[in-house]
Amino acid sequence: MRKVPLGGSGLDVSRIGFGCMGLAEFYGQALSDNDAEKVLEGALSRGVNFFDTADMYGSGRNEEQLAGFLAKHRGDVVLATKFAIQRGEDGAWLGLSNDPKYIKEACDASLKRLGVDVIDLYYMHRRDREVPVEESVGAMADLVKDGKVRAIGLSEVSVDTLKAAHAVHPIAAVQSEFSIVTRDMEAEFIPACRELGVAFVAYSPLGRGLLTGAYRSEKDFGEGDYRLGMNPRFADGALEKNLTLVDQLAAIAEQKGASLAQIALAYVLAKGDDIIPIPGTKKLSRLDENIGALNVDLSTDEITVIERAVPPEAVAGPRYPETTSSTLNA
Helix, strand or coil, X not given: CCEEECCCCCCEEECCCEECHHHCCCCCCCCCHHHHHHHHHHHHHCCCCEXXXXXXXXXXXXXXXXXXXXXXXXXXXXXXXXXXXXXXCCCCEEEECCCHHHHHHHHHHHHHHHCCCCEEEEEECCCCXXXXXHHHHHHHHHHHHCCCEXXXXXXXXXXXXXXXXXXXXXXXXXXXXXXXXXCHHHCCHHHHHHHHCCEEEEECCCHHHHHHCCCCCHHHCCCCCCHHXXXXXXXXXXXXXXXXXXXXXXHHHHHHCCCHHHHHHHHHHHCCCCEEECCCCCCHHHHHHHHHHHHCCCCHHHHHHHHHHCCHHHCCCCCCCCCCHHHCCC
């Protein structure tokens, strides 16, 4: 497992990270602490050192799931978590906050749940447009000065917001969705990151499972999976259209001697060492498959073939429902 710099933070992270969200919520039944730890240990033993969570995943549960693992391996892990999306203990959605006082309280709460003294990378999960970004990043910079955070990041922001934030304090990384089926970040945002020396962390690089080929009808989703009825790309009609694109990618993967998921991850990896995908999984077999993407080299011609097979305008459905789309690229 090769490591790459995380922007200008001085931290080095594995070429593929691990998105922890699904261990606690959203993709069917949550794992027990013991089963979650087995997956985390498996990732670390395979060379993954970059682990991504957030205070809203499972209403804090996901951070708690990492605590035992971190107690054993803190020095080997680059830990990222996030604040801004507020939820009640019952999972209720309570809105956004980038208020400086709230940021500091949220950081302390995350440190306690994680059982650590410092967070390596602390993200603003979503931007609250009611609070000037300079004030929010100023509070995050205070956390760095206080030794509670090593580096700061943003998620789902616009180029203008990134530049305004970076003028207050260096931004180490920006996290946004990026995959074969979500490529809008390439036009302006990734070039802006490169101009500023900011790493780009790609979440949902497998299109929330669409690019694995494992989800072809309603029966393929587990109970409580949020994609059913919530994600527009898996809705009736949209899924069928998107599977025609997936099947074209599967044919390309077969010719390459790789799995569909490996082609999808290899595509993201081929876009540059400063783009770090963070796929998540509950299964060690899928973890091995994902890491195997590091052995799949795509030529420029092969990338062109992939992009022609899946033109952005052919993807059915937006990536988020209308109720939450206003928080994207803020």
